[in-house]
Amino acid sequence: MSSKKIVAPLALVAASVIAFSGCAANEATPAGRPGGGSTAAGLNRLTGKGASSMSVAQTTWVADFQGANPGVTVNYSPDGSGAGRDAFKSGAAHFAGSDRALKDDEMGAGKFAGCSADSSALNLPVYISPIALIYKVDGVTDLKLDAETAAGIFSGQITTWNDPKIAALNPGAPLPAASITAVHRSDDSGTTENFTDFLAQAAPSIWTEKAAGTWPNAFPGEAAKGTAGVVSAVESGKNTIGYADESQAGSLGKAQIKVGSEFFGPTADAAAKLVDNAKKVDGRSDNDWSLKLDRKAEGQYPIALVSYAIVCETYKDPEVAKLVKSYVGYIASDAGQKSAQAKAGNAPLSADMVAKLKTSVDSVK
Known part of the structure; x- marks a missing residue:
């Protein structure tokens, strides 16, 4: 056939x-x-x-x-x-x-x-x-993060966009001295489970919760229902960041994630390598x-579902x-x-x- x-x-x-x-x-x-x-x-x-x-x-x-x-x-x-x-x-x-x-x-x-x-x-x-870390930040068109910094943002340990840890990964970027609004899913979500699995595997000293489909009560943020809800909240907000299936990210910024010494964007090819591993x-x-996914292997985009x-x-x-x-x-x-x-x-x-x-x-x- x-x-x-x-x-x-x-x-x-x-x-x-x-x-x-x-x-x-x-x-x-x-x-x-x-x-x-x-x-x-x-x-x-x-x-x-x-x-x-x-x-x-x-x-x-x-x-x-x-x-x-x-x-x-x-x-x-x-x-x-x-x-x-x-x-x-x-x-x-x-x-x-x-x-x-x-x-x-x-x-x-x-x-x-x-x-x-x-x-x-x-x-x-x-x-x-791939699951994209989608963002809308005044003046920022290219954002780079690593697992520890992403975990710090979503756990509430990093609260402003000009935090030294974000600035170190983005030299010269016009990061505002503004509060971060981190958006997460309010419903039981496999996207959340995959995202928190990445944080738990790649940044266990910061993300101390296990991977789960429901957002842990220990960590703050703004809640929105469904992929569309998260995208809408990030898009309509100010200085926001969230996570969503890349196919529905629209025109929002998409962070590059550091794995080893390289940065990877949420592309299909880079996500496919996660499944190969x-x-x-x-x-x-x-x-x-x-399948059991290895989020720490090099040469791949690690946040995929x-x-x-x-x-x-x-x-x-x-x-x-x-x-x-x-x-x-x-x-x-x-x-x-x-x-x-x-x-x-x-x-x-x-x-x-x-x-x-x-x-x-x-x-x-």
Whole structure:
């Protein structure tokens, strides 16, 4: 099957729907096209909820998929990773989008209402993107930070923009003698978990809290809901800084982060190297691809997220399994990844990971 971005003329749309109609519940749509669809009696609506970071990518994937499959509706609600995981657990969503994989104590048979009683979940990384430290500071168009300085800002230990530690990293920059307003997420967020994981790994003497999806009460700042809320608060404020998926940073400044002796901006290529350095989490099934990220390795942008599609190993309803396999199979394919990159600027999965995820998606029942 060609891996080029799909264009869905009538003939291909018809072929895609016909192909889906003849699929058994344990057959995946071929990778590389947004196949799937509905039969007269089959499921024609898929519900997902979760990470707001990949809302641009999900909008792109949904448009591709629905365009190739008339009569099928995919609803993805970007209410945050925590909300997505909760909805998946309760059976309110067929799949979740999450900026972290499920933890060991969240996994296991009997914990997911939409899955068979003997089924656990699979964590499938489908979206890789840098998290930008976005800022709006009077007179500053180029900002450089290291892990310790970022941790100092967000922990409340560094409170003004002309602090000597910021000035040392930005010689000659017109840093104002103004208070810093640091904006963080108010909701349970995988973006927050990835950002605090970076701070905890790279600046443990300053960031004394563990990585977490909810902002620690010990540290101050202004709270805003969702990625859009953080971007809006930084943009509408004065002398502000926050963190958000790079694809939604708009025209705001984006800090460069020092790793070793080099500074890296939040680019897709630099973020992809973080995933290249990742290891698979021990103790999971062969078809689960939860990853452990090394935030301190050199030659990479260290603040990136890997967003997962969380699905059942086995669904209670085979019609749900069929449509989940078709949709998630498309977004994890080379064509789906490249389609999202054009709009969201994510780092596409490697060919090796695409092949591994195809095997995992094929295993869903």
